[in-house]
Amino acid sequence: MSAAAPLLRIPVGVVVERRKATSAWADFLWRPVAVLPGQPDAVPWTLLGHEGETATFYAGTAEIELYRTETDNYRGNLALDASLLWVALHPGDGDQPYRLVAVTADPAEGEAWTEPGQGIVEALPMPAAVREIIADFIARHHIERGFEKRKRDQADPEALARGGPRKGHDDGR
Secondary structure, X not given: OOOOOOOEEEEEEEEXXXXXXXXXXXXXXXXXXXXXXXXXXXXXXXXXXXXXXXXXXXXXEEEEEEOHHHXXXXXXXXXXXXXXXXXXXXXXXXXOOEEEEEEEXXXXXXXXXXXXXXXXXXXXXXXXXXXXXXXXXXXXXXXXXXXXOOOOOOOOHHHHHHOOOOOXXXXXX
16 A cells, blocks of 8 residues: 555454356356454365355455554544445455455545456455554554645736747747
8 A cells, every 4th residue: 555664464354255146157256244353263265154055265364554644544434333444355366266465444445446357345344353453553643634725826927928929920820
């Protein structure tokens, strides 16, 4: 996200669901369904459960990176009735259907990931334990910045008058 190193990384696990598709173009539909606080001991792509034509898998671990400059975005997210995390999956290669790319608490970053052709992006409820860590990060690192309206330079009417057509040249009219 940023050229600067994050001040804090929060490890989380991601659970994805595979559902039988009713489409001629795809056999299955995949989507992230849950974010787990911490780093579970499961191996990525472990089958967690199977019910009918739906299965859930542990997709792996990612780290939510927190930056001091983005505390206003995190604060806006926590102000919602239901705080969210955005999970990004890209098509995998080999045995894994998808690879877990990233998880973020920054709504602007999560929205940027939703551009067409970028894989699967899903907004999921934020676990309470993750919410507490982010709230503490905001309390320690947020700096209120007031809005500063830029002032325009005053136009110089003499400069505008000097910029007219020059003598002997066609001005295109």
